[in-house]
Amino acid sequence: MTGTKKTARVFALAGVAALALSACGTTGGNNSANAGSGNSSGSGSCGHYEIAYMGALTGPNGALGQNMLGGINTALSEYNAKHADCKVTVKTFDSQGDPDQASKLALNVVNDTKVVGLIGPGFSGESKATGKTFFSAGLPSISPSATEVDLTEQGWTTWHRVIGNDSAQGAADAKYLTGKKVFVVDDASVYGKGLADVVRKGLKPVGNDEVQTGQTDFSATVTKIKGSGADAVFYGGYYAESGLLVKQLRQAGWKGLFMSGDGSEDPAFVKVAGSQAAEGAVLSAPAAPAPADFGTKYASANPGKTAGLYSTQSYDAANIFLAGIDAGDTSLSKMNDFVTNYSGTGVSGPIKFDSKGDIQTSTIYAYSVKNGQLDTANPAPIK
């Protein structure tokens, strides 16, 4: 019976995705219609360009995708204010973070001739599923958030990311935890397990466990951690689970150091855990803190919303493409050359790609929860 339910869910999910997609398509269409009408009185030489975004906008991880889209919108609204006669719009492809849906959407992305570049895919799993399609189509892409190590080992010369990969982050995290008895937990996702495995390699864990995304009761894991005598826990995964895990650990009386990676580095981590349980937790991220005025810019471009995890990286990624459009490199191959040779400083740090598409220098920062809040302004670089 559960089988029936799961199958049915999958079909239903596909149906909903299709609906969501058509909704997104409509929104994109409206935007372009607006831009078009502003455009018609302007110079005739202006082509209408679109930047595509692919990632989760709805579904369980929709919040992260919304953070990214907010960053892109911030960059676009700045650009469009300066280029009122030649606006660039974003076209969204909502994969819900699901590799299967992403591979179908990838064909829509590459068939869209107005798209000059892709921001995304958001997650490592969907990046893996779609990289080949984008590479064969020659479409340059910049992911603001996919950090799995393998992604840049595939020879996809169109694939870039403006975020340090998990290998750099995991190594730094292991260094940070040197000398402690560490219990490593991951959420079995491509990202979470990948990061946790790098940490595991960098130190000798006293115990390991693997949980599931969407899990809310961690009593068995808590029992194991307490039983292992660990004085530190490293969690590879996202804040929805890490927040609950640290909460349940503290409720069970465990007093060690809790550390997680960039998937948890979000104010929502403190909300989920509760300020008391989150206190003292350390969350690493391959990104410098956003400059003070970014929050203001973000809020004015996205009324009622605040910047979150991956917003700055998405903003930087969008600006790279916008600079490419300004330079006139609007064909796919020229745009790819532009991105590959790009060098500049974004709000998330200095950006220059190595030959594989990884960001060249990435300092990993340790953010900590102090006085009941994630201190996003003063992280300590891990050296």
Added chain:
Amino acid sequence: MHTFTHQFFELTITGLVLGSIYALVALGYTMVYGVLQLINFAHSEVFMYGTFATAWVFVFFDQTGVNSIGGEIGFLLIALVVAMLVSGGVALLLERVAYRPLIKKNAPKLIALISAIGASFVLSEAMGLRDRIAAWFGLEDNLGNYVGNARNNYTMPVQINPKGLFTIGDYTVTDIDVITIVAALGMMFALQVFVSRTRFGRGIRAVAQDPESAALMGVNSTRVIQLTFFLGGLMAGAAATLYMLRIGSTRNDAGFIFGVKAFTAAVMGGIGNLRGALLGGLILGVAENWGSAFLGSQWKDVVAFVLLVVILLIRPQGLLGESLGKARA
């Protein structure tokens, strides 16, 4: 293995706590199945609405900071009542919109199943889009504390910390553990009495046994079906408050996994059987924890579902058999 023998009591007790919440939700599946032979897949969302209702009560009374159960007991009781009513109301709405028109037209059961799955998505997405829905009425700012960041985790504004009461083996049982188990058992007992002793309960059993004869005897089957949905909703609402007391955080898709587990519990115990739901829930909760300790948490669902298959192979009707209509109910 070492961990398992060492922490047998902790794993078992925390498993029983989670299992008793599964059991409360399982009652909704089992009762509707007993009466209509229909699986109400949208019941998971009935539970999810209860989790939000619980958190909203604490937001409404502006309860923040850190407190013990004793300090929040009044608000917890209010939250319990509100969550039960909200979940009961959603269940009634579900019956009215997604089922009754189909039952009236004698639609095949499969159609009702699809309708339930559809309703499940509508309810879940409506919660995930509640900020937009509020915006239609221009209320997104006024209701910001209730509807903001709709797709993110929604957390209780107050942290309720457990207090250790007594020790069994190596494990200190907390007040939250005790309250959860006692409240869940109490609810189930009350439901059992209601179904087996009252006039309304007799109506439910009559329709479960033979809807046509029941109708001939003057039982209003529409009423009975409504009542069944409502009772299932009440139980899910109570489960939701207990869940929030323990977990403290919910999301518009929080019902899905929990619903699958509760449904499994209902099938394991014998779908249509109230005591079966309890037994199934407790076994599932404990099996998950033991499985996690033996093999690692990634195996817990494998253990739980292998157990389900084994039980169904030996007793296809579930541990206690299917019967809401029989005297057992």
